[in-house]
Structure formats: structure tokens, C-alpha cells
Amino acid sequence: MLGLVWILSLNTQAIGGAPERGKSFAHVAEASWGKGLSTLLRIVRMTLRHPWQVAITIVSTFIAATLQLFIPRLLGRAIDQAQGVMVAGADAAAEHALWNTALILLVVSVLRGLFTMAQNYFGEAVGHRTGYELRLAFYEKIQRLSFSFHDKVHTGDLITLGLLDLDGVRMFFSTGILRVVLLGVLIGVGAYLLISTDLVLGLLSLSFVPFVAWRSSVTQLKLRSTWLTLQQRLSVLSRVMDENLGGIRVVRAFAAQRHELEKFDRAKQDALDLATERVDIRVSNTSAMNFSFLAAMGLVLWFGGQKVIAGQISVGTLAQFLTFMTILQMPVRQLGLMVNSFARASTCGTRLFELLDAELDIEDAPDAKDLVVNDGVLRFDNVGFRYAGAGRPTLSGISFEARSGETIGIVGPPGSGKSTIAHLIPRFYDVTSGAITIDGQDISKVTLQSLRKAVGVVQQDAFLFTTSIENNIAYGNPWARETRIGQAAEYAQLHNYIIGLPAGYTTVVGERGASLSGGQRQRLTIARSLMLRPSVLVFDDSTAAIDAGTEQRIRAAMKRFAKDRVTLIISHRLSSLMHADQILFVEGGRIVERGTHEELLALGGRYRALYDLQLRPDDDRPAAMGAA
Ligand code: ATP
Numbered sequence: 001m002l003g004l005v006w007i008l009s010l011n012t013q014a015i016g017g018a019p020e021r022g023k024s025f026a027h028v029a030e031a032s033w034g035k036g037l038s039t040l041l042r043i044v045r046m047t048l049r050h051p052w053q054v055a056i057t058i059v060s061t062f063i064a065a066t067l068q069l070f071i072p073r074l075l076g077r078a079i080d081q082a083q084g085v086m087v088a089g090a091d092a093a094a095e096h097a098l099w100n101t102a103l104i105l106l107v108v109s110v111l112r113g114l115f116t117m118a119q120n121y122f123g124e125a126v127g128h129r130t131g132y133e134l135r136l137a138f139y140e141k142i143q144r145l146s147f148s149f150h151d152k153v154h155t156g157d158l159i160t161l162g163l164l165d166l167d168g169v170r171m172f173f174s175t176g177i178l179r180v181v182l183l184g185v186l187i188g189v190g191a192y193l194l195i196s197t198d199l200v201l202g203l204l205s206l207s208f209v210p211f212v213a214w215r216s217s218v219t220q221l222k223l224r225s226t227w228l229t230l231q232q233r234l235s236v237l238s239r240v241m242d243e244n245l246g247g248i249r250v251v252r253a254f255a256a257q258r259h260e261l262e263k264f265d266r267a268k269q270d271a272l273d274l275a276t277e278r279v280d281i282r283v284s285n286t287s288a289m290n291f292s293f294l295a296a297m298g299l300v301l302w303f304g305g306q307k308v309i310a311g312q313i314s315v316g317t318l319a320q321f322l323t324f325m326t327i328l329q330m331p332v333r334q335l336g337l338m339v340n341s342f343a344r345a346s347t348c349g350t351r352l353f354e355l356l357d358a359e360l361d362i363e364d365a366p367d368a369k370d371l372v373v374n375d376g377v378l379r380f381d382n383v384g385f386r387y388a389g390a391g392r393p394t395l396s397g398i399s400f401e402a403r404s405g406e407t408i409g410i411v412g413p414p415g416s417g418k419s420t421i422a423h424l425i426p427r428f429y430d431v432t433s434g435a436i437t438i439d440g441q442d443i444s445k446v447t448l449q450s451l452r453k454a455v456g457v458v459q460q461d462a463f464l465f466t467t468s469i470e471n472n473i474a475y476g477n478p479w480a481r482e483t484r485i486g487q488a489a490e491y492a493q494l495h496n497y498i499i500g501l502p503a504g505y506t507t508v509v510g511e512r513g514a515s516l517s518g519g520q521r522q523r524l525t526i527a528r529s530l531m532l533r534p535s536v537l538v539f540d541d542s543t544a545a546i547d548a549g550t551e552q553r554i555r556a557a558m559k560r561f562a563k564d565r566v567t568l569i570i571s572h573r574l575s576s577l578m579h580a581d582q583i584l585f586v587e588g589g590r591i592v593e594r595g596t597h598e599e600l601l602a603l604g605g606r607y608r609a610l611y612d613l614q615l616r617p618d619d620d621r622p623a624a625m626g627a628a
Helices: 002-016 023-030 034-049 051-086 092-144 149-150 155-168 172-197 199-206 208-246 249-254 256-308 315-333 335-357 416-422 448-454 469-476 483-489 494-498 518-530 547-555 595-603 606-614
Strands: 377-383 395-402 409-413 435-436 455-458 535-542 566-570 581-586 589-594
Touching: 034 092, 034 172, 034 335, 051 092, 051 315, 092 155, 092 172, 155 172, 155 335, 155 435, 172 315, 172 335, 172 377, 199 256, 199 315, 208 249, 208 256, 208 315, 208 335, 249 256, 249 335, 256 315, 315 335, 335 448, 377 416, 395 409, 395 416, 395 581, 395 589, 409 416, 416 535, 416 566, 448 455, 455 518, 469 483, 469 518, 469 535, 483 494, 483 518, 483 547, 518 535, 518 547, 581 595, 581 606, 589 595, 589 606, 595 606
Parallel strands: 409 566, 409 581, 455 535, 535 566
Antiparallel strands: 377 395, 377 435, 581 589
8 A cells, every 4th residue: 555655656746747738637747646546446446347357367467476486496496306317326216306397397387378378368358348448438528528628628638638548547457457466476475485495595586676676666757757748749749740731831832941940850859859868767777777686696696606515505496596586587677667557547547537527518408308390490589608718708698580491691700709609509608698599499408419400500610521422411311312412412512513523422532621622622511511401500601612603503502491491691701691581790799780681781880881891883882991
């Protein structure tokens, strides 16, 4: 127990200087040993979900280690017996005894090999099963976390959590728990056997153990803390490279190659310095451990040789001590790895469990029912919203109503809150005040699954998956018939382009849809949202990359489709939304003007100014056009 406290306190010191990775995981760096201990206990409990495999592994480890302890004894005995056989006039019984010992040695070695095999096989199996369960829980949690969580935590941190941290937890059984059993048996029972054979020689044989154990533990913890820093520096390096590749056109256009090279060189040098420091730590540690082991062996040879000459012990007994030291050397050196495994599992586990235990701020209410859509009336009732951590509300007093078949246009300056209005409808975020209802049902009281099926949002960022066009369109409805996929593509004015491709609908779009133009990507995401046949369809600036002519054709084609649903169009381009039944002009998170296109023009306010700026013929333009 005391040892564990020591490891965990060392761990806390070692990670004290660790880089802060993602705001919400930052305080883990100061995790107390108490928290580390409860994390380790939780990992042990997870491991015990596979009781049979755990039991077989521990028993196999125990037996393999015990059998290993017989080997020095048997070797010592064999040497003594061989000496007896070599003496002139030795009888057949002496030779027989030697053969017996050799046979037992062989059987013990084979059995030890078999039990070690079982230990490795089942140990790995437990680790992999635990890893599988954790990966599943992790991925499932990621799917359910709200947008506000993703706003705070960097995607790279989540990937590290799901790969490296998860591995640290998964490996704890084989690299931590099993090593405790192995070292416990080897050092504990072995020390007893040696000391009971010869106190002085036994103590001399074990004299290297405390030094090597201490040295290896401290070194591993040092390596661990530098590894965390190295990881951070390498991620800076890959970020520089990633940015350079992503912005290759900007770099070339601004002839900034030299500046980019210097940036890369700085990041690379930082990583190299630390990598060299790690090599120094490792090499000096190995030399110190080798020296202490060889010094102990020299002492055993010296004192043991004296005893052999004095006839106090046999050559075989001396050989037994030396063989035991050789066997013990490697596990003792690995003590550091065991300490590292405890340290790693406690930090990685604390971070991982923090994510798995994170409360979901957007989830189904306990008595949530499926949304039932009849008339399809969408209503915003005095809605207010503030992003977590934001100083002032992003939206205030937003009220409007839209009936099935109606189109609402939302326009306003950048940052006025238009997309935020769109994100509240499928509950990407929850309103801070007021309510949103669909057919009188408060959206916070219906199941998320039914709500998100009823609300389609075509986002500004046209994200595509690396798969066929067909699969991308049918993403929300993988069992859809080909005719429906074709019809959605026709609405989005993409069908003719797709059938012109050599592989048609089965054409695979490249990484993030790179083989399509911006406008084609946007049209594909429009087709994808149409597949859901939602009751509320939101276009969030999703036609910005589409030319006005194509947009007109999309609108004409979708007329029939729009008849049965509420359509919300958010756009900076007035021509995209001036046909709407109601237009809302949003500024500073409030609706400052509302009405039809004609009414807003007649009002002569901000909308009018924007219209004059964008659409009115030059010769007719008023002086105060900058009002928008
Ligand atoms: P644009 O026309 O440029 O797309 P918008 O009118 O759609 O802008 P929103 O994206 O709704 O504006 O943003 C409204 C305000 O909320 C902005 O000040 C923005 O900085 C802030 N904001 C947007 N998303 C977040 C977020 N995830 N966390 C915190 N603040 C945010």
C-alpha cells in the first residue's frame, strides 16, 4: 500500500509539469494520489469483468515465476553432480542422478515456458477485451457529447485520449498488475530461498536490487514526464506541417517558403533537443544499473569463491547464487516499467474516466416522448441564448412562427446570431430562456432522435465522408432506394453532373470531398438533407458557393418539396431569400425588422439599405447605402 502511495505521489510530481491538453482535462495534471488510487481501483474492477481469464493469467504467472526459481537450484545441483561424475571411480548411480536432474531441469523449463505462454496469451486477451469495451464506451460517449463540449475540447485531444490514454489503461493489467505478481514471487520467494541457504551470500546477491529498483523507477518517471513534453512538441511539429500543407496555396502565393522553413526548423529543433535529453537519461541509467549489477556479482564471486575454497559451500551452490542473480536482473530492471505502468494508468485513466463520466448537457428528458408532427408549426417564443462562458447573450427575445409550407428568411450582419438560431432547432444547444415548439411540443421535452429526424440542417461547412456519392447522399437513410437518392440529387441540381461521371453515383469523393468543387459539395449536402424529408429544413448559408442561376433552379425544383415543411433560409444574399413568406432581419441577437420583402423595402430601414447595396440598379442607388 505504501509503495502504491509512493508511486502515485511520484506520478503527481512527474505530471505536474505536463502540458495542458484541452481545457476540460487540465486539472487532471494536479490529480491527487487519492484520485489516482480510485482510478486504478476502477481499472482493476473493469479487468475483473473477465474473471476466468484474469484468474488463469495470475495463476499462470505465479506458477511460471515459482518454476523459474527452481532453475538455479537444479543447475547448482547439476554442477555438483557433474563434478561427482568427473571424479575418478564415480559409480553409475552418480551418473544416473545427473541424468535425473537434467531431466527435471528440462521438464521444469518446458512447464515454465508453457505457463509463461498461458500468462502472455490470457494477459493480452484481458487487455484487449478491456480495451475493446473502453473504445466502445468512448466512441459512444463522443457521439452523445453536446456541441458546447466540442467547443471547449480540441479534437486532437480527444483523438489522443481515444488512442494513447486508452492504451495506457488497457495495458495496466499486463504491464502493471502482472508484474507485481511476477516480481513479488521472484524477489520475495527468491530472497527467502537465497538467504535461507547462506545469509551473507544471499544479502550480497540481492545487494543490487534496491539501487536498480530505485534507479529504474526514477528514470522511468523522468522519461515519462519528458515523453509528455515531447508529445506536445511533436504535436506542434505536426501542426506546423499540417498548416503548411493545408495552406500550401497561401504559402506559395506569398512566397513565404523561407518563413515556413524557419518555423518548421524551430519546432523540429525543440523536439530534437528533448529526444537527445531522453537518450542521455536512458544511456546513463543503463550504465549505472549495469555497473551496480556487475559489482554485486563481483562481490558474490569473491566471497563465494572464498567459501568454496574453504569448503563451506559447493561450486554448485555458488553457481546457484550467480544464476539466480542473472534471472533476477531483468525483472528488477523492469520495476521501473511497472512503476511507469501504474503512473501511466492513473493519469490516462483519470483523463479517460473524466470524459466517460462527463455529464451530457443535451440529452433526453426522463419522460421524453417522440415528437409527433401533424401541422408542422415551428414557433420561437421569446427565445434567449448565451454560449457557455460568453459575457453577454447571443440571442434575446427571438419570437416568430412558421407554418408548414412557409419559408422564413433570416438575414443580418456577420456574427448577429443567424446560425445560432438554426442550431437551437435540432437542440445542438439548449435555449437559455423562452421555448421552441413544433406543433405545440416543447423540443426540450421530446426525444432527440425524433427531433433530429424531423429537423434537417444544411450547414455552412459542406462536410462529406470519404465514400461514394450515393452513400454520402443516403447518409441519413442508408436503406433508401436508388430512385429516392436520384430524386434528391435532382432537387439539388446535381443529378446531371453525377451521371456524367465515369462511375456515376458510385464515384468515391476524396478526403473531405476534395474531388468536388465547393458548389458541388454544397449541393451534395443539400441532397443529403432532403433524404430525411424533415418537417423543418434549414439552409444555413448553404448556397453561398452556388451561382445564382443554379440556386434559382434548386428553388424551382424544390417548390413541391417545400410545400409540406417549414423552410428556413439563412443567407447574406438577398436574392436567396427575398421570396420568403416572412423575412427576419437580425442584428446583435435581436430581430430588428420583420415582414415580407415588399414590406421591408417600404419600411426603408436596414433591409432596404442592404437591398440597395446588393440588388438595386446603380443609377437608382441612394446616398445612404452603407447603413447595413
Ligand atoms: P455569419 O453570418 O458570419 O455566419 P451568424 O450571424 O451566423 O454569423 P453566429 O454564428 O450565430 O452568427 O454567431 C453569433 C455570435 O456568437 C458571434 O459573436 C460568435 O462569435 C458567437 N459564437 C458562435 N459560435 C460560438 C460558440 N460555439 N461558442 C461561443 N461563441 C460563439
